Amino acid sequence: MRQPADRERSSGFFITYKTKRSLKVFSHPRIFYRGANTKAAAGKEPMKAVLKTESSETTPDGCNRSLGIVETRYYTFAEPPGTLALESGETLGPVTLAYETYGTLNPEKSNAILVLHALSGDAHAAGLLRDEEAPGWWDAMIGPGKPFDTDQYFVICSNVIGGCKGSTGPSSVNPQSGQPYGTEFPFVTIADMVHAQRRLIDFLGIDRLLCVVGGSMGGMQALQWVASYPERVRSAIPIATALKHSPQQIAFNEVSRQSIMADPAWREGNYYETGQPEKGLSVARMIGHITFMSDQSMEEKFSRKLKKGHLNFNFDVDFEVEGYLRYRGANFVKRFDANSYLYITKAMDYFDLSGGKLINGRAVDTRFLVISFQSDWLYPSYQSQEIVRQLKLKRVDATYCELKSTYGHDAFLVELEGQTTLIHHFLEKTYLGPRNGNGNHQ
Amino acid sequence: MEIINNGIRPDHQVIFDMIEPGSRVLDLGCGTGDLLQLVARDKDARVQGIELDEHAIYECVRKGLSVCQSDIESGLAEYPDGSFDYVILNQSLQEIRKVFFLLREALRVGNRVIVGFPNFAYINARVCLGLGGKAPMTPSLPYRWYDTPNVRFLSISDFRSFCAEQGFAVRKACFLNGERTITFWPNLRALGAIFLLSWEEKKGR
Numbered sequence: 177m178r179q180p181a182d183r184e185r186s187s188g189f190f191i192t193y194k195t196k197r198s199l200k201v202f203s204h205p206r207i208f209y210r211g212a213n214t215k216a217a218a219g220k221e222p223m224k225a226v227l228k229t230e231s232s233e234t235t236p237d238g239c240n241r242s243l244g245i246v247e248t249r250y251y252t253f254a255e256p257p258g259t260l261a262l263e264s265g266e267t268l269g270p271v272t273l274a275y276e277t278y279g280t281l282n283p284e285k286s287n288a289i290l291v292l293h294a295l296s297g298d299a300h301a302a303g304l305l306r307d308e309e310a311p312g313w314w315d316a317m318i319g320p321g322k323p324f325d326t327d328q329y330f331v332i333c334s335n336v337i338g339g340c341k342g343s344t345g346p347s348s349v350n351p352q353s354g355q356p357y358g359t360e361f362p363f364v365t366i367a368d369m370v371h372a373q374r375r376l377i378d379f380l381g382i383d384r385l386l387c388v389v390g391g392s393m394g395g396m397q398a399l400q401w402v403a404s405y406p407e408r409v410r411s412a413i414p415i416a417t418a419l420k421h422s423p424q425q426i427a428f429n430e431v432s433r434q435s436i437m438a439d440p441a442w443r444e445g446n447y448y449e450t451g452q453p454e455k456g457l458s459v460a461r462m463i464g465h466i467t468f469m470s471d472q473s474m475e476e477k478f479s480r481k482l483k484k485g486h487l488n489f490n491f492d493v494d495f496e497v498e499g500y501l502r503y504r505g506a507n508f509v510k511r512f513d514a515n516s517y518l519y520i521t522k523a524m525d526y527f528d529l530s531g532g533k534l535i536n537g538r539a540v541d542t543r544f545l546v547i548s549f550q551s552d553w554l555y556p557s558y559q560s561q562e563i564v565r566q567l568k569l570k571r572v573d574a575t576y577c578e579l580k581s582t583y584g585h586d587a588f589l590v591e592l593e594g595q596t597t598l599i600h601h602f603l604e605k606t607y608l609g610p611r612n613g614n615g616n617h618q
Numbered sequence: 619m620e621i622i623n624n625g626i627r628p629d630h631q632v633i634f635d636m637i638e639p640g641s642r643v644l645d646l647g648c649g650t651g652d653l654l655q656l657v658a659r660d661k662d663a664r665v666q667g668i669e670l671d672e673h674a675i676y677e678c679v680r681k682g683l684s685v686c687q688s689d690i691e692s693g694l695a696e697y698p699d700g701s702f703d704y705v706i707l708n709q710s711l712q713e714i715r716k717v718f719f720l721l722r723e724a725l726r727v728g729n730r731v732i733v734g735f736p737n738f739a740y741i742n743a744r745v746c747l748g749l750g751g752k753a754p755m756t757p758s759l760p761y762r763w764y765d766t767p768n769v770r771f772l773s774i775s776d777f778r779s780f781c782a783e784q785g786f787a788v789r790k791a792c793f794l795n796g797e798r799t800i801t802f803w804p805n806l807r808a809l810g811a812i813f814l815l816s817w818e819e820k821k822g823r
Contacts, residue, residue: 543684564686568696573666576686577675597676605682 241320243303266362274342275334279326291333292390292397298341301333323599338364340513359445389413391588411543411606418559420528429521432460457514458505470551470584535570546576549587641703651678668693708734712768734812739773758809790814
């Protein structure tokens with residue numbers, strides 16, 4: 177998961193500038209890039225989430241208990257002669273999914289929540305891994321007493337296929353050749369990611385998920401879950417997402433891809449022996465970070481502050497915003513595979529559930545909570561409102577709210593108070609049953 | 619007649635009594651959802667709210683209600699015909715510019731529409747304007763001329779004529795003066811009115 181730009185807000189981001197750690201050489205695709213930890217500072221800032229519950233676990237400053245040490249697990253399926261059929265017509269196998277679970281599945285298996293990550297995220301959504309200092313990317317939302325309350329719910333998060341955080345992707349070894357797939361890796365779509373997750377949910381013995389939830393690309397997966405398996409989803413929370421990418425969103429992704437592919441180190445994707453296209457990937461990430469912030473949040477965070485207090489009259493970093501972007505880019509290449517970036521951005525661009533494909537025919541009793549953020553210009557509110565329009569057309573139970581925030585697209589990771597209130601009560605209502613307060617029967 | 623007051627707003631009680639059990643109900647401008655919660659719980663209704671204010675939406679979600687953020691005038695557009703048994707439009711008609719459009723939309727989306735509005739022909743308002751020479755202020759019209767959100771100034775008689783012109787059948791009408799409902803000379807004596815409307819038979823759209 178990309179790091180929210182404003183996590184270090186209170187103390188200024190420069191404290192997060194750390195000695196550059198060397199890229200760990202990977203010997204197994206599963207642990208590829210796992211070692212590099214760019215989340216160092218994230219856990220140290222006091223959380224902004226203020227959960228207004230009666231929970232005795234809520235500490236005075238609003239922070240809740242952490243999950244403590246968690247563990248990434250791996251599930252492999254589609255082993256020969258089986259394969260996973262992909263939307264492109266190609267097949268993939270064997271397929272490994274990295275996943276983590278938090279909390280306990282109840283005997284009725286009715287309390288399972290699937291959390292879906294964004295473009296550069298991973299299975300490590302909450303708690304602490306043994307060898308890392310920083311908690312998972314949505315630790316503020318998942319844990320005891322938090323909106324995804326692990327005292328009550330069983331929370332699952334899995335890395336997508338095509339990724340590089342333990343699930344099968346272009347950096348995994350192709351069993352046919354014994355070499356990393358590289359660009360031999362078949363194109364995967366959001367639907368393919370979801371079909372793979374369904375296998376994991378089958379494996380975990382869960383018939384019906386209490387909720388599928390995610391922001392950005394995670395929201396696309398949540399929507400795809402409803403489109404593909406409506407009977408297996410009791411509720412969905414798509415956050416800061418869209419039914420399809422606009423030309424503008426595709427354009428940003430295309431520039432990012434071009435940046436990677438223009439780097440000579442990319443070598444048509446066959447760089448696993450020689451080192452990845454760090455320059456191209458870091459520029460791609462810089463573009464990403466610009467789109468995750470808002471004009472206002474950048475002004476508040478950087479203004480025109482100078483790194484050294486004076487102009488350099490050279491092409492080094494003059495402005496803090498330049499330093500920030502370079503820092504983000506440099507850190508990102510330590511933890512993310514350039515080919516995965518290419519494949520996953522394509523999957524996002526291909527995604528299209530517009531024109532009635534979200535709710536396609538079958539009566540759907542899935543409840544929806546749709547959330548967008550006022551200053552998010554990458555996934556503007558009109559795209560969430562389009563989701564809501566589709567739900568109204570099909571008479572699907574829907575709640576929608578645009579939250580006030582100045583953080584841009586990053587808001588879904590950092591603007592926690594409104595999300596906390598909405599998600600906590602929406603989930604509770606879904607879990608405790610449809611007849612309590614608002615009948616959900618047709 | 620005195621309304622039995624269980625801490626429920628009199629207009630909410632009147633609307634509540636108009637709704638058949640087990641109905642599908644949409645409240646346009648549902649606020650913090652007090653009425654919807656009541657209808658969902660005690661009438662076993664399937665309810666949906668539309669509200670603009672973010673914090674009011676939080677309150678609704680706390681109550682377990684489903685609410686879509688939207689303004690009243692554009693909130694109905696995507697709902698298919700006959701999606702609801704009742705569409706409630708309480709205490710906001712006087713703030714709406716496209717009144718006719720909205721009521722037609724409400725009668726498309728819902729089989730019945732419940733409209734509640736303040737009566738501008740209430741006796742105190744008449745005295746205020748007619749004798750005092752000042753823009754009326756009453757318990758149901760508590761605003762001064764410069765801070766009122768109201769853009770439509772209608773009386774109970776005005777609304778009756780409007781319904782007759784547009785082909786809206788008045789199924790029920792209830793007139794409120796504080797905690798009491800009244801039947802005698804409502805256009806003079808009632809602070810507000812609540813109408814239950816449908817299309818007139820045969821007339822259709």
